[in-house]
Amino acid sequence: MKIGGENLSNKWVTYFLAFFLVTVVAGGYLGYKQYEAKEQYRLDLENQYQLSFRELLDDLENLEVQSGKTLVSNSPRQVMLNLSDIWRNAYAAQNNLARLPLSHLALSRTQKFLTQIADFSYSIAKTTGPDITLQPHQWSMLKDLYTQARYLSAQLHQLEMDIEKGQISWAEIDNKASNKLSKVSSNLIHTNFRMVEKQMLNYPNLAYDGPFSDQLSYMYPGVSGKKITEQQAVEIGKKYVDPAGKLNYSIKKIGEAKGDLATYSLEVQPNKQAAYVLGSKAQENIYLDISKKGGNVVWLVNSRNIDSKKLTFNQALLKAKEFLISRGYEQMVLTSYVEYQKSITFSFAYKQGNVMVYPDLIKVKVALDDGQIIGVEAMRYLLSHRERKIPSKFISQAEAREKLNPHLEVEKSSLAIIPSYTKEEILCYEFKVKMKKNRFLIYVNALNGEEQNILRVVEGKNLYLTM
Amino acid sequence: MEKEELKMRKLAFPPLCYILLVIALLSVAIYKTGGLEAYLGNKVIRPGDSGAEVWQVQQKLIGFGYLHSSPNGIYDKKTLGAVKQFQRENGLKPNGIVDQMTKESLGVFSSPNDSFDEDFSGGASWRDDVNLLARTINAEARGEPYIGQVAVGAVVLNRTKHSGFPKTLTGVIYQPWAFTAVHDGQINMAPSKTAYRAAQDAIGGWDPSSGAVYYYNPRYISSNWILSRPVIKTIGNHVFCR
Numbered sequence: 001m002k003i004g005g006e007n008l009s010n011k012w013v014t015y016f017l018a019f020f021l022v023t024v025v026a027g028g029y030l031g032y033k034q035y036e037a038k039e040q041y042r043l044d045l046e047n048q049y050q051l052s053f054r055e056l057l058d059d060l061e062n063l064e065v066q067s068g069k070t071l072v073s074n075s076p077r078q079v080m081l082n083l084s085d086i087w088r089n090a091y092a093a094q095n096n097l098a099r100l101p102l103s104h105l106a107l108s109r110t111q112k113f114l115t116q117i118a119d120f121s122y123s124i125a126k127t128t129g130p131d132i133t134l135q136p137h138q139w140s141m142l143k144d145l146y147t148q149a150r151y152l153s154a155q156l157h158q159l160e161m162d163i164e165k166g167q168i169s170w171a172e173i174d175n176k177a178s179n180k181l182s183k184v185s186s187n188l189i190h191t192n193f194r195m196v197e198k199q200m201l202n203y204p205n206l207a208y209d210g211p212f213s214d215q216l217s218y219m220y221p222g223v224s225g226k227k228i229t230e231q232q233a234v235e236i237g238k239k240y241v242d243p244a245g246k247l248n249y250s251i252k253k254i255g256e257a258k259g260d261l262a263t264y265s266l267e268v269q270p271n272k273q274a275a276y277v278l279g280s281k282a283q284e285n286i287y288l289d290i291s292k293k294g295g296n297v298v299w300l301v302n303s304r305n306i307d308s309k310k311l312t313f314n315q316a317l318l319k320a321k322e323f324l325i326s327r328g329y330e331q332m333v334l335t336s337y338v339e340y341q342k343s344i345t346f347s348f349a350y351k352q353g354n355v356m357v358y359p360d361l362i363k364v365k366v367a368l369d370d371g372q373i374i375g376v377e378a379m380r381y382l383l384s385h386r387e388r389k390i391p392s393k394f395i396s397q398a399e400a401r402e403k404l405n406p407h408l409e410v411e412k413s414s415l416a417i418i419p420s421y422t423k424e425e426i427l428c429y430e431f432k433v434k435m436k437k438n439r440f441l442i443y444v445n446a447l448n449g450e451e452q453n454i455l456r457v458v459e460g461k462n463l464y465l466t467m
Numbered sequence: 468m469e470k471e472e473l474k475m476r477k478l479a480f481p482p483l484c485y486i487l488l489v490i491a492l493l494s495v496a497i498y499k500t501g502g503l504e505a506y507l508g509n510k511v512i513r514p515g516d517s518g519a520e521v522w523q524v525q526q527k528l529i530g531f532g533y534l535h536s537s538p539n540g541i542y543d544k545k546t547l548g549a550v551k552q553f554q555r556e557n558g559l560k561p562n563g564i565v566d567q568m569t570k571e572s573l574g575v576f577s578s579p580n581d582s583f584d585e586d587f588s589g590g591a592s593w594r595d596d597v598n599l600l601a602r603t604i605n606a607e608a609r610g611e612p613y614i615g616q617v618a619v620g621a622v623v624l625n626r627t628k629h630s631g632f633p634k635t636l637t638g639v640i641y642q643p644w645a646f647t648a649v650h651d652g653q654i655n656m657a658p659s660k661t662a663y664r665a666a667q668d669a670i671g672g673w674d675p676s677s678g679a680v681y682y683y684n685p686r687y688i689s690s691n692w693i694l695s696r697p698v699i700k701t702i703g704n705h706v707f708c709r
Contacts (some may be wrong), residue, residue, distance in 0.1 A: 019484055019488070099643065338671065341663070413589055
């Protein structure tokens with residue numbers, strides 16, 4: 001036994017050691033491979049950040065130079081070309097800025113500045129064309145922007161030099177589980193950007209004609225009317241969801257929204273026995289928001305599952321139309337639709353006389369198993385619906401048609417009111433045209449005959465949209 | 468008796484060791500050559516087969532210029548020639564058998580949610596937008612009520628129209644540190660059907676957040692500045708702010 005014991009224990013130990021060694025070596029090898037791979041990824045990431053940062057610097061420099069040139073130029077054509085360049089550089093700068101690993105706080109004012117200078121340049125270049133001369137107020141706004149651009153460019157160049165000297169890596173900032181060195185780098189970069197932000201806040205806000213200008217906060221001509229109470233909102237909800245008052249469900253307020261479009265949020269819960277809410281046996285909660293001012297339904301959502309497809313397109317459309325009429329939305333005309341997951345979402349616009357008013361938009365979603373209305377989106381309609389004053393003098397349809405590109409085949413035409421780039425409304429002739437296999441909608445300004453906008457029609461098996 | 472026991476023990480131990488070693492090596496080998504799926508029944512397509520996958524393969528071959536006829540869902544002689552040529556030019560074994568590697572080289576992937584393909588026809592960029600938004604909603608708001616999911620989608624879209632954020636959907640979603648679920652990779656999960664539906668509704672214009680551009684879960688706040696934003700409303704676990 002003794003001799004046997006020793007032999008056996010030696011063998012145990014040897015084999016165990018051998019196995020252990022193999023495991024350790026294999027582990028070590030795998031670990032090293034992982035480390036190599038990680039280092040490569042970190043390098044690739046660092047390169048990406050460097051690319052974005054350096055491109056940002058280039059864009060800013062170009063922006064600064066172009067702004068300066070625009071200010072000193074006296075040639076309208078040159079001004080227009082420069083403005084296009086400024087727009088392009090500001091847009092690219094914004095893209096690159098948004099790719100850096102910095103928190104939104106450090107960046108938002110700078111982002112806003114870049115958005116506005118791009119927007120501002122674009123809006124001027126768009127409005128008058130080759131005969132542009134900068135108005136005095138536009139010139140002085142551009143000068144302000146130029147000053148800001150110079151400041152921003154200088155700051156970031158300084159940062160670049162610090163980064164070079166301190167051998168700071170962007171990828172390290174991203175790694176939050178960091179050691180002291182990367183904490184320092186992170187601090188340096190963040191501090192610089194925060195300082196830029198603070199400085200930019202001191203510049204006055206911009207007021208001009210563009211979608212991102214400061215004065216254009218939401219305008220709500222449509223949301224007027226008396227303020228309603230919670231109880232009244234519940235009554236309105238009841239009538240909307242069950243006009244005949246025969247159904248079996250409970251409805252209550254579950255929340256409120258504050259701000260410009262203050263609403264009551266309601267929940268409709270069908271009770272267990274035979275609840276035909278909005279025309280269906282399906283038992284599922286319905287949610288809707290009702291505006292506090294005026295008591296209008298802003299949106300309605302029913303997220304129940306739809307298992308089968310029994311209705312045709314036309315049957316569903318009929319349901320949608322009936323719904324709109326029954327709830328008091330009159331003269332709504334179908335403009336587009338999308339089908340997905342056994343339901344169709346129809347978009348309707350208001351028609352005033354013979355003019356399509358596109359800003360007054362409502363969407364109705366119909367379930368294709370039983371035709372229940374499972375979605376209503378009426379915010380746009382609410383915000384802008386009113387009777388418009390149609391100008392009495394405008395060009396004839398024939399005149400407008402002459403302005404079109406001669407290569408087109410016109411299929412249909414009508415009058416329409418559309419929103420402009422600056423959110424004003426414009427009366428236009430809408431021409432539905434075909435070129436090769438694509439359809440387009442061309443809008444010709446009815447007052448001055450200029451091409452106002454072009455939309456491409458996207459048609460598919462299940463959808464009809466414009467973009 | 469004892470000697471025999473000892474002998475048996477001597478013999479039993481080393482084989483055990485070897486068995487473990489063999490198992491370890493085998494797992495590594497399987498892992499390196501594509502995992503168990505490669506061996507357990509991901510369908511391989513052979514000449515004579517027919518079906519939706521054949522159709523997809525044909526579409527891809529047509530797109531790349533290898534096949535010059537309309538897709539018919541049947542793996543016929545013409546298709547065989549195209550497949551072989553593709554394999555030859557891409558370093559694959561030119562045997563006409565469309566295995567996993569050939570499929571993936573062509574760009575044919577079997578997705579768990581095949582039914583969604585039928586929903587998207589035409590409007591390519593719109594379809595990509597819905598996909599991306601669905602992934603984001605799935606990543607950020609999986610357990611939230613449906614309204615909450617649509618609201619999250621609406622916040623993303625609202626940001627594209629806000630001066631302080633990027634102008635494109637991609638730019639907003641992939642802005643570093645903007646969304647925690649993008650930062651930690653959850654966005655790469657395949658989205659659920661509900662998330663797709665919520666994305667469709669958000670893109671369709673539904674905005675239960677009433678114009679919000681920020682939201683947070685009060686239980687997981689990483690920095691206090693977000694608490695200073697004016698609150699619009701609360702849906703589920705998320706507080707939506709301006």
